[in-house]
Amino acid sequence: MVIGDIPGYGKGSKPPPHRAEEPIRLYSMRFCPFAHRVRLVLAYKQLLYEVVNIDLKDKPDWYLQVNPLGKVPLLEEDDNKRVFESTNCAEYLDDKFNDRNKLLPAAHPLQRAQQKMMVEVIHGKIAMPHMQLILKGADEQNREALAKALDEIEAMMVGPYLFGDSVTFVDLMVWPWFERIPAIEKFRQVSMTSEERHPQLTHWCKLMREEAAVQATSYPADLYVDFFRTRDFNTGLSKH
Numbered sequence: 425m426v427i428g429d430i431p432g433y434g435k436g437s438k439p440p441p442h443r444a445e446e447p448i449r450l451y452s453m454r455f456c457p458f459a460h461r462v463r464l465v466l467a468y469k470q471l472l473y474e475v476v477n478i479d480l481k482d483k484p485d486w487y488l489q490v491n492p493l494g495k496v497p498l499l500e501e502d503d504n505k506r507v508f509e510s511t512n513c514a515e516y517l518d519d520k521f522n523d524r525n526k527l528l529p530a531a532h533p534l535q536r537a538q539q540k541m542m543v544e545v546i547h548g549k550i551a552m553p554h555m556q557l558i559l560k561g562a563d564e565q566n567r568e569a570l571a572k573a574l575d576e577i578e579a580m581m582v583g584p585y586l587f588g589d590s591v592t593f594v595d596l597m598v599w600p601w602f603e604r605i606p607a608i609e610k611f612r613q614v615s616m617t618s619e620e621r622h623p624q625l626t627h628w629c630k631l632m633r634e635e636a637a638v639q640a641t642s643y644p645a646d647l648y649v650d651f652f653r654t655r656d657f658n659t660g661l662s663k664h
């Protein structure tokens with residue numbers, strides 16, 4: 425697969441016709457961590473799907489009819505069923521294809537709720553406040569703040585995986601940000617994590633990299649670095 429060369433549909437384009445052989449379509453942007461969540465679930469469930477990348481800087485008018493918010497990810501099935509919001513897409517796929525690699529326990533409403541809360545806490549603690557700041561320009565204070573947030577996440581871990589002894593919804597929903605840490609370290613030439621300080625998270629990252637779904641959806645650090653170089657961190661926009 426040539427990841428670096430898939431074009432995004434921009435203004436003036438026409439919506440591509442559905443392909444019968446891939447009944448699920450994912451509207452995406454190659455480097456979007458929220459879309460990455462959905463790619464992980466699709467791969468974990470071993471589902472066939474088609475990707476339509478949208479040029480978020482120059483969105484086609486037709487995409488605003490697909491998603492009134494104009495955001496990716498969005499799932500669309502051949503019968504025009506549409507689902508957006510990444511965690512909603514993940515839960516939808518998990519429930520619809522509930523005979524394959526279940527992520528959220530069907531019979532445990534409290535555990536389902538706990539997993540969803542854990543995703544929000546982890547994402548809220550690392551992604552927005554600290555990783556974004558370090559991407560804009562790392563300083564020692566930002567790095568220590570991220571390390572402290574990782575201390576708290578490590579303290580929340582229940583097993584070798586984030587919510588127990590096997591992959592769950594939580595692992596797949598937060599992995600996109602952890603996959604980007606080595607790339608951010610390379611881009612800003614900083615060290616954000618260490619095995620000494622976060623042994624359990626380091627071990628979890630190793631386990632996650634062994635997962636087939638992670639391998640099928642992961643990009644090399646250099647590809648992220650190339651993307652970061654094109655990005656305007658004040659507006660959040662990039663050429664992709």
Ligand SMILES: N[C@@H](CCC(=O)N[C@@H](CS)C(=O)NCC(=O)O)C(=O)O
Binds near residue numbers: 456480494496510511
């Ligand atoms: N809460 C949304 C966030 C999705 C999101 O922010 N996607 C970004 C790309 S990474 C986007 O579509 N940005 C374009 C825009 O906001 O117009 C989700 O979880 O799906």
